[in-house]
Amino acid sequence: MSERVMSALEDKRVQLVVGGVGITGGIYVAVKLSWFRKNPFKSFGGKTGAMAKDLVDRGIQSYNEFFDQEDGKGVGSRILSTPDFVNKFYSLITDFYEYGWGESFHFAAREKGESFEDSIIRQEVAIAENIGLKEGMNVIDLGCGVGGPMRNIVKATGGKVTGITINEYQVGRCTTLNKAAGVEHLTEIVQGNFMDLSKVFKGRKFDGAYAIEAACHASNTTALYKEVFQVLKPGALFASYEWLRTDKYDPNNKVHVDVVDGIAEGNALPEVRTIEDCVKAAKAAGFEVQFTFDRATLGGVPWQQAMKSARRAAYLTHILTGVLEFIGFAPKGTQAVHTMLLKAAVNLEKGGDLEIFSPMYLIVMKKPMGAAAVEA
Numbered sequence: 001m002s003e004r005v006m007s008a009l010e011d012k013r014v015q016l017v018v019g020g021v022g023i024t025g026g027i028y029v030a031v032k033l034s035w036f037r038k039n040p041f042k043s044f045g046g047k048t049g050a051m052a053k054d055l056v057d058r059g060i061q062s063y064n065e066f067f068d069q070e071d072g073k074g075v076g077s078r079i080l081s082t083p084d085f086v087n088k089f090y091s092l093i094t095d096f097y098e099y100g101w102g103e104s105f106h107f108a109a110r111e112k113g114e115s116f117e118d119s120i121i122r123q124e125v126a127i128a129e130n131i132g133l134k135e136g137m138n139v140i141d142l143g144c145g146v147g148g149p150m151r152n153i154v155k156a157t158g159g160k161v162t163g164i165t166i167n168e169y170q171v172g173r174c175t176t177l178n179k180a181a182g183v184e185h186l187t188e189i190v191q192g193n194f195m196d197l198s199k200v201f202k203g204r205k206f207d208g209a210y211a212i213e214a215a216c217h218a219s220n221t222t223a224l225y226k227e228v229f230q231v232l233k234p235g236a237l238f239a240s241y242e243w244l245r246t247d248k249y250d251p252n253n254k255v256h257v258d259v260v261d262g263i264a265e266g267n268a269l270p271e272v273r274t275i276e277d278c279v280k281a282a283k284a285a286g287f288e289v290q291f292t293f294d295r296a297t298l299g300g301v302p303w304q305q306a307m308k309s310a311r312r313a314a315y316l317t318h319i320l321t322g323v324l325e326f327i328g329f330a331p332k333g334t335q336a337v338h339t340m341l342l343k344a345a346v347n348l349e350k351g352g353d354l355e356i357f358s359p360m361y362l363i364v365m366k367k368p369m370g371a372a373a374v375e376a
């Protein structure tokens with residue numbers, strides 16, 4: 001469907017014809033669906049968007065070139081997730097995420113009858129509880145996005161959260177949204193690379209750390225966990241929702257391989273790891289692994305359902321982006337960015353349906369009490 005729409009939209013007459021439908025449909029969806037909380041037009045003006053107009057086009061081109069180099073060969077062991085590359089990715093897609101999904105850029109295990117928003121908050125509070133966050137504690141949020149999770153977590157726990165993200169545009173959005181939510185006193189946001197945590201925080205030690213669907217971007221899990229270890233106090237806990245292949249993944253099954261490659265490509269991931277990889281990395285970094293649990297196995301509504309429900313809106317958005325780009329309102333390349341996100345979504349859905357992939361494989365680890373002596 002999206003392919004057909006894409007090629008049809010290259011014909012200018014078709015663009016004009018779908019124009020009316022696209023704009024009306026887009027506005028309808030934006031107004032109708034409560035989860036479109038952000039004014040869609042704000043993002044496309046070029047002034048407030050994450051990238052200047054001409055940069056969107058160049059950004060998506062170089063992003064796609066990166067993957068085209070080895071298309072079809074399998075992402076395998078390629079290490080693509082240089083911070084610069086991930087930063088580019090998030091500059092391209094932050095507005096789309098916020099517009100289409102909300103302020104929290106992650107999935108959730110949802111109960112039947114539970115709203116999407118409630119399930120998102122429950123997912124976030126659960127990870128905070130896993131590291132024992134309470135009033136008086138200060139923990140790190142690794143790869144904090146625009147801070148949806150940190151705001152919900154400080155409200156629920158009274159603890160303090162310091163977020164770090166590589167992407168400067170997200171820092172700005174997060175600051176604005178923290179102020180609007182009245183949680184400035186409990187939140188802090190830093191622009192930086194989480195692969196250099198110890199340098200960024202220069203000797204500062206935290207009472208815990210969590211990462212929500214962000215550690216998947218690290219080019220080396222062991223190196224990341226080591227950095228986290230260094231900025232934690234002894235006895236502190238670190239929990240992460242990892243994007244992982246499950247035991248059902250079969251490397252000899254072409255469908256499985258293609259789906260997982262598609263997930264990596266559409267989401268700027270270096271590779272998709274297994275829980276064994278993460279447990280090994282945690283131990284190598286000096287942590288004691290407390291437990292692991294695939295949260296995707298919880299709940300009555302599969303996590304990928306939220307994307308399926310959003311599909312009609314996504315296709316309308318797709319048409320809308322084409323029209324806005326055509327009339328010069330949206331930066332050139334906007335629709336190409338959306339095409340990439342649709343591709344990511346399709347593969348994520350398949351990965352979820354086949355149960356070969358989980359975006360919420362929880363791993364909880366502890367810095368041993370005796371670690372201070374070892375470090376000193």
Ligand SMILES: C[S@@+](CC[C@H](N)C(=O)[O-])C[C@H]1O[C@@H](n2cnc3c(N)ncnc32)[C@H](O)[C@@H]1O
Pocket residue numbers: 083086090103104105106142143144145146147148149164165166167170192193194195211212213214217218
């Ligand atoms: C899928 S988003 C999740 C955001 C947030 N945890 C949430 O749930 O809303 C991944 C986040 O990781 C951040 N990130 C990726 N690589 C990073 C790096 N090397 N250093 C710091 N942040 C990084 C991205 O900027 C983005 O904010």
Ligand SMILES: *[C@@H]1O[C@H](CO)[C@@H](O)[C@H](O)[C@H]1NC(C)=O
Pocket residue numbers: 220221222223226
């Ligand atoms: C990942 O990082 C660890 C710890 O810094 C290092 O020992 C290992 O060689 C790295 N692996 C790769 C593939 O670079």
